[in-house]
Amino acid sequence: MTALTEEAQAALDAFTTANGWEARSRLLLQWATRLPDVETRRDEDLVHGCESQVWVTHQRDGNRNQFRAGSDSRILRGLLAVLLARANGLTDEELADLNVHDWLHQLGLERQLSASRGNGLRAVVERMKALSAI
């Protein structure tokens, strides 16, 4: 496992001390404001498979991956923020090795990834891996 970025460590510290759904939800709402949002919402950046619309864009910073994401749902923005906190700044190899389920599990958010959740986080993760592989 690669060392956590500063942002990822901050997410881990915050969420592991949150007890119960209320505290976790409040944290997600707070993290929502930290999400690096997409500059413009273009149709080609829409991720299909989400009940709520999610846009994801990708950039390279040297050999490091950088993602941006947008959504109207605040909770979804919070989830995207903790996801990007972990994924941004990773190399292609690190990203390919990243186990998103484990990451969300560490934060106590693994249920948000389950297939029946309409939030489409799974589709977002797939899109991110596809974008980095191009």
Next chain:
Amino acid sequence: MTLPSPWRADFPAFAAFENDGITYLDTAATAQKPQAVLDALQAYYAQGAANVHRAQHRPGERATQAFETARSKVATWLGAGSAQEIVFTRGTTEALNLLAYGLEAHFKPGDEIVISALEHHANLLPWQQLALRRGLKLVVLPLTPSGHVDLAIAAERIGPRTRLLAISQLSNVLGTWQPLAELSQMAHDQGAWVVVDGAQGVVHGRHRPQDLGADFYAFSGHKLYAPEAIGILWGRPEALTALSPWQFGGEMVKAADYHQSEFHAPPMGFEAGTPPVAAAIGLGAALDWLSAQDEASLFGHEQALCIKLWAGLAAREGVRVLGEPQIALASIVVNGVHVADLSHMLGEQGIAVRAGNHCAMPLFKQLGEAGSLRISLGIYSDSTDLERFFMALDNALELLR
């Protein structure tokens, strides 16, 4: 005032939900099953399963008899003239697809199919695709603000080119009963068939499709306290004769040769392959169970729950109900709050409701809403369910605003 459900104890799922801290308010998606249905499934398999209509052995005879008895029970439930009017399908969706293929030969380019703006995808897409295959026009009837088909506009749009009207009895999004008597009259005046999607309507009260002016009526067992994978297509005898077979295989064929075959009349001719025998028996058991309950008490309980639900929603600021629901089902949106956020907060609190477009994407485009949160109750629901829901809703709104 507390409103206990005298029927709740008959549904074992509620003990499990209680243990898991779940409040089930998603009955319009699928209903829980009474013990009597579980017992019927268990008994069928425990006595020895067998295929129907094929075997001469005793278990085969028993299965066939149980299966055909279930058909008769459905006929009785719907007030049909005979069990021959009842076709077993896998659900409403399959019944409607059966119709769209089975009636296809009767359509000529330029003919019109009329639907309403609130149709579930199951009663939209089969007709849309038929229209595309055959060069037909799909005409959409708009709604009034209350969520009913606008009859004045319907009278203009149902015309001499109309060959078929396909309409929901009860909206799965808005909870509104559609004016079937008027609409079917308009369609019949033009010589068109009337197809009624009864998936939601069949669950609330007893209806004779014939009295609704339907030529065809479709519903699913799983919403009517019965298992999944069983559905019903009822057809008026003359209407059934208009259907061509659509799926081919075992059971539906009378005489088969390598290059040609002869098929059974309905219902058999439309039940290709091994049917869901256990599910059909389960549906029969659900109807027996429902028939044994006092209809007036069922209705009264649902009405009392409705009033409590509506009052609770009306009392909360910023909560908007879509349309004017007439049963214990309401779709809500909250001003300034994303439906996904609301759904997340309720899900975290064990409230099982449904968020999204409820398989009616075009309706949501029409309403100009991204989605809604749907609360739907069943005969087992009680006032505790509603109290838990409202408490969770208040918590959610406090966090989100």
